[in-house]
Amino acid sequence: MSSVSPEPPTTSVTPPGPRVLDVRDLQVSFPGKGWRTPRVEVLHGVSLDIRPGETVGLVGESGSGKTTIGRAVLGLAPVHDGTVEFLGERIEHVTNRRRRRLSRDLQVIFQDPFASLNPSIPVGDTLAEPLHAQGIPGQEARRRVLELLDRVALPADAAQRLPREFSGGQRQRIAIARALAIGPKLIVCDEPVSALDLTTQRTVLDLLLEIQEQTGVAYLFISHDLSVVRYMSHRVNVIHRGHIVESGDAGQVTTAPRHPYTQRLLLSAPVADPAVQRTRRAALDQRRAEENA
Template sequence: MNALLTVEDLHVSFPGKGWRAPRVEVLRGVSLDIEPGQTLGLVGESGSGKTTIGRAILGLVPIQSGTVTFAGERLDQVGRGRRRQLSRDLQVIFQDPYTSLNPSRTIGDTLSEPLLGQGRSAHEARQRVGGLLDRVHLPADAAGRLPREFSGGQRQRVAIARALAIDPRLIVCDEPVSALDLTTQKTVLDLLLEIQQQTGVAYLFVSHDLAVVRFMSHRIAVIHHGQIVENGDAASVTAQPQHPYSRGLLRAARRFQLNSSSER
């Protein structure tokens, strides 16, 4: 099967702090790929560069060198207009459900926006919003309510619905459950798995938590100081990690009462 997303020898650097400070290299030759319908878990500690990979794929940070290819098209070579067109197939779920939604807009307006932007009529958008709310197990009257009326887990379901609105092929999930309590994390993760089974969407699942990544992923890439140090089948990486850093993550992983990803 051909990869849906391929990242090859990706380098990203940011300006250093202070006058004449040298640039800081955040990603150093990162390569990875994701097949259609597959979840690649990207795990590493804070500052490892994992979020930067997702942002580079989405075009939110500049790339110094390397290639990002999505569905056969070089994303690192397309302009802003084409990027907007590709947003139909490439979406994101951010970490914080409290800040990722506009507090002054109803849920219905938030979910309708990408649909109207794709040329759907207001009637078609309303119908689609009803289906999206049902898919993420929220009541139909949620469309007329504001984000502040929902819990953190419910807000993250709204964020998931927004990402699904225009039927993407790949969703970058950037620490999507780290701001939630353990019980709510389990609910949201189960929902993401259910949606993947129903739609065939692929995920790049970014997290610092190896236990959560194992539950979600078919394959796992471990990142340390801007480099992928281990990449393989989820069960193998988490059961018998080869790199010392991966073994350290495994020892540090908290107990998370979920089934093993080897059952996926």
């Protein structure tokens, strides 16, 4: 059962100011397996936006298309139609000359904290790599590495150690430190706690909230877990089969959803109270029976 509190961030009003990210009518498709097979449509007219200091949650089941949205934002998925604008610039129009600026302002935290770190490179070198790529000299980079480790509550001697010497939660802290290394405006968090145990999840989520409060960074927070998305997000988008089926304030969407799919997600979410869990399970079974009738 989830150990995450159901309370969303206290500030649920969309903050003022220009958008950090603006996705409009996004369509993504991939070639079929055979040469005569039609293209597979993955995303259908998806729109969302994020403002400075805001967390926008993206929740849906496996295969719903949520990770594809994150990849499109990062410039890693082909945009068939629509636009993805980051800081007022279309991602697909970014030239090689501007790629360094994009990598500085847009970062990602992946699901698996071990697979996303090079196992043969000390943590300090991993954190220094993006700093060197931005032209920051060695001594200054070393100083910033120590600051990053302190920010994610890891000791200074972690810089000399390899990723395998850390727990899963500590490795995810290292991944967070790497994403923060060059002061991004937006971090795509792709299932950042789903590989962690429940107690560690809460610690990592609280760290992300603390960092946002200190730095004003915005998050696109992708997860299949409705309770985690509620805990982290100001606004929530629910995706189902490549369509955004519901969006709005986190408190409303995750406690009183209007769309049947979001209602099923809510009924499927585990809760600590056994009586409530039994009631939800019975309601979910009844809904499924009605749909299959």
